[in-house]
Amino acid sequence: MAKLKLTKNELKKQKEALKMFVRYLPTLQLKKQQLQTEIGKINRTIRELDQQQETFLRGLEQWVDVFAEDIGIENWFKINRIVTDTGNIAGIDIPVYVTVEFDEQEYDLMRTPLWVDAGIGACKEYIQLKAKQLIAQKQQEILQEELRITSQRVNLFEKVKIPHTKEHIRVIRIALGDLQTAEVVRGKIAKKKLLKKQLIAA
Numbered sequence: 001m002a003k004l005k006l007t008k009n010e011l012k013k014q015k016e017a018l019k020m021f022v023r024y025l026p027t028l029q030l031k032k033q034q035l036q037t038e039i040g041k042i043n044r045t046i047r048e049l050d051q052q053q054e055t056f057l058r059g060l061e062q063w064v065d066v067f068a069e070d071i072g073i074e075n076w077f078k079i080n081r082i083v084t085d086t087g088n089i090a091g092i093d094i095p096v097y098v099t100v101e102f103d104e105q106e107y108d109l110m111r112t113p114l115w116v117d118a119g120i121g122a123c124k125e126y127i128q129l130k131a132k133q134l135i136a137q138k139q140q141e142i143l144q145e146e147l148r149i150t151s152q153r154v155n156l157f158e159k160v161k162i163p164h165t166k167e168h169i170r171v172i173r174i175a176l177g178d179l180q181t182a183e184v185v186r187g188k189i190a191k192k193k194l195l196k197k198q199l200i201a202a
Contacts, residue, residue, distance in 0.1 A: 004168055006175035014172065018165040025157045032154055034090040035147040042140045049133040056126055077120055078103045082131045092146050097135040100128050 004010065080101040087096040102124060 004171065006172050006179075008176065011169065011172045011176065014165055014168045018162065018169065021157050021161045021165060025154070025162070028150060028154045028157065031090045032147065032150045035092075035143055035150060038089045039140060039143050039147060042136055042143065046133060046136050046140065049129055049136065053126070053129050053133070056129060060122060060126075076105045076116075077124065079127060082135070084135060089143065090146070092142060094139045094142050095135050096139075097132045100124070100131045 080103045082100050083098040084095040085098050087094050
């Protein structure tokens with residue numbers, strides 16, 4: 001760590017740094033609050049999606065027997081991709097769920113059981129719930145990491161930067177005050193010596 005210079009220029013530099021830290025800290029604190037609020041919302045969304053999936057699976061119990069039929073329902077549709085958009089929370093880009101795109105194969109309506117259409121629809125609905133949850137979990141991960149970084153910065157400013165800078169300003173002011181007092185004393189001594197010389201010369 002560089003030694004603190006006890007000069008007027010350094011005092012000015014430390015005052016400017018303190019001003020910047022004090023101005024920037026509320027922005028960081030606001031960002032931290034926003035992130036905490038949004039993470040809370042996402043956590044609630046994830047819990048709701050959990051409940052929806054449980055309810056959905058309970059509703060599928062009536063399908064258990066028909067899904068046991070070996071008719072190859074998994075061959076009639078596949079997940080192509082999960083489509084997302086980009087959202088922004090407190091300056092952070094996060095994925096936002098849009099939809100799931102499926103590749104669908106045609107099948108003979110006359111040769112397949114009546115329940116196949118409804119069964120495929122149910123599978124797709126469940127996959128979409130899972131996809132929404134995956135995206136919400138990704139949002140949660142991104143924002144929690146940003147919250148960790150922002151919290152570290154808030155602590156750095158509150159507990160290190162601002163207190164240290166204030167202490168530097170205090171130390172420099174004391175040193176400059178002592179220096180000024182010493183200059184005044186030296187000035188008075190020099191004046192007395194000069195006056196004494198003038199009196200002797202006279």
